[in-house]
Amino acid sequence: MTTFLWVIVVLISISLLGFVYRLVKGPSTPDRVIALDAIGVGIISLIGLISILFDTGFFLEVILLLAILSFIGTVAFSKFTEKGEIIQRDRNS
């Protein structure tokens, strides 16, 4: 079981290297943001596997926290690339 989990950790690290390749090379900004979103997903699964390997349940809040932070980051970047500002001013007042 432990050997299997380490093999899985290595495979996910290899796919994280693929995401980092797209993050470095990607020709446009949305490519890089998509790669960052995928990196967040890879880190979430790594945290799940490492909490099995270390035999503790204290890391499991980090999963929820990283999911929320990655979603907020993606939404903020997409609003910035679409409209040029993240939080819009109210022009009526």
Add this chain to the structure above:
Amino acid sequence: MTVIANILIVAAISIGTIFVLVTAIGLIRLPDAFSRAHAASKSATLGVMCILLGVFFHFWLNEGNFNSRILLGILFLFVTGPVGGHMMGRAAYLSGVKLWDKTVRDDLAEALKKKRERRK
């Protein structure tokens, strides 16, 4: 009982890892930003959901604590992964990222042109 639990865990984690690897291959090899967003949002979400399901089964069946935070995490990823992919694809189109040069039809361009004419 432990054998069945281990088979379940190994199957879920293996399927999830295969999906994450497919995401990496798609992000490296696909030609334009929209097909890369398609690969990243769907299969990465499914892969991380399968891996977290395996982790949840490990903590439930082998350790004996029903951890509801992992279930909340799975639900949250299932809701927000496709939404993030959609917003990023829409922002990429509206900010003028080029489609692949072998694309045959583009329905959103006609819809946008019609909307602009109606606004005038």
